[in-house]
Amino acid sequence: MQYQFTKYSTIASLVTSLFALPNFAVAADKIIKIDGSSTVYPITEAVAEEFQKSTKTKVTVGISGTGGGFKKFCRGETDVQNASRPILQKEIDACKEAGVQFIELPVAYDALTVVINPSNDFAKKMTTAELKKLWEPAAQGKVKTWNQVNPAWPNTPVKLFGPGADSGTFDYFTEAIVGKAKSSRGDFTASEDDNVLVKGVVGDKGGLAYFGYAYYEENQDKLTAVSIVDKPGKPGVLPSKATIEDGTYQPLARPIFIYVNATAAAFKPEVKAFVNYYLENSKPLIEEVKYVALPAKEQKAVITHWKALKPGTGFGGKPEVGVKIEELLTRIK
């Protein structure tokens, strides 16, 4: 037993020394800390992976969601924030209070894709008005069959799937379709895991869901994308690289962002190098993870904006649909 006792006392003293160490949070290595949206995560992860290979700077990427990430970002805990929607007023206030300035950089486009079961041959084309009828809060408990949305459609039950209310995707879709962010019917199957939504629509003939384009791209053989008619009389537009780039896939194409801590950008060379690398080399990586890279002209405008280190947001703390990136950047004085 003598042996065991000494073991215990060593452990105990180790524990006390753990607590006694006043400040062991000093890391010798330079680490770039990134957190935020799960939508932007695949792109940032790919960039971080390549950047680490070429420079040996350490990069960590977390997924806290756009909202959760902004909380950390505005406390100065992270250097770069992934965001699937622009920064909101309350987040701007939090950043201001903590003295954190940020540089807003659109990095790619995502297309929110509305999908239906492949056996559904009547709703392959939907107008935004029809989508609104289906998703607005007034539809809750009332709109239950397809023919309630469009009398030409059959009297079969409709089953809705969508992301949870904490997601930036939910915010954007409700803003673009219903007209007010977070305003949605509540009686749909919500999941933060988009694969659950995919499975839901695959397994239900009357199913309809919306999520990021990458999930549709990977499941094209099992799902049908709905072509979206923005305004009456216009043709239906399917989500694709071409329709996102030429701006016809409206209103569901959205830019996604990174926000860079302005102090880190100015004083940490590794952060500066990382963002440079991100903006200049991410195009093939973005395409590899099934997002749409910015067209060359917009990419150039973003790089110029970044080099000028201009802090601020072009959105004024409010969500906005269908804004052009170049126009956005000129708003930041």
Next chain:
Amino acid sequence: MNNPSANHINKNLDEVRAMIHRHKLNDYIFSIIGLLCLMVGLVTLLTLFIDLIIQGYPKLLSLSFYTDFPSRRAASAGLLSALVGSSLVMLVTFISAVPVGVMAAIYLEEYAPKNWFSDLIEINVSNLAAVPSIIYGLLALGLFVYILDLGQSIVTAGLTLGLLILPVVIVATRESIRSIPIAIREAAYAVGATKWQVVYDHVIKYSFGGILTGVIIGMARAIGETAPIITIGALTFIAFLPPSPVTTSAPFLNFEWLSSGFTVLPIQMFSWLSRPSEAFHVNAAAAGVIIILVTLIMNGFAIRMRYKMRKNIKW
């Protein structure tokens, strides 16, 4: 000739036989129901496990899966940072929870006066064991991350899981201490041993197997925990290892790893599972198999240790 009373006895015997037969049948039916109940759990689990193995086996068999960092490409994505992260977090959990838990249990069993205050503590310890793990995560976020400013680090995660399994360790230790016959203690006191000598030479020694079992079962629970680790902010992409705890130069120990960022197995699995690409789901299945295997091995080790310790004890 049958006389009436013999007839009566025969009839009675038949009745008894019928009754025995009926009761045997009940026995039989019950054992079938019991077996079915067992099967429901076992078969479901086994099916899940086999399904995971079938899905994940191409990855499980490739060595690079264990030596590669996470990647955007499913084929070259590996578990290394999660494996190392989980191990280091478990180390901190062990170091923080075991001594505190064991000593608390010894105090409660051997030293604490029997009054309402001890009862209150007892009830609370048992209740703590049933508190959902997310609550520990929230507590840790407030206490370790913000008040003590330990950051989203290995030490925070280790201490959080340490708190989580503390009640398990305490309860298991107490049970095993309680199973020591009172006669052993009385005999020791009778020859003039002090309380500490009794505890140290007999109580700890004889209950060691039970304590160890409790500790390992607690650790096995901790290794699969996701919720509290996500709450304190574990990372999802981390393609480097924390600084090594052991160095080649004096003092040979390095505490920098404690403040390093990290990821753990369940989080890595969760992150792969939510990817759009099917190829990542193979990785997730393989990671699932690894988590289950680690848990099984730990539990198996606990059973084996308990058996061995029991065998060595001769009172």
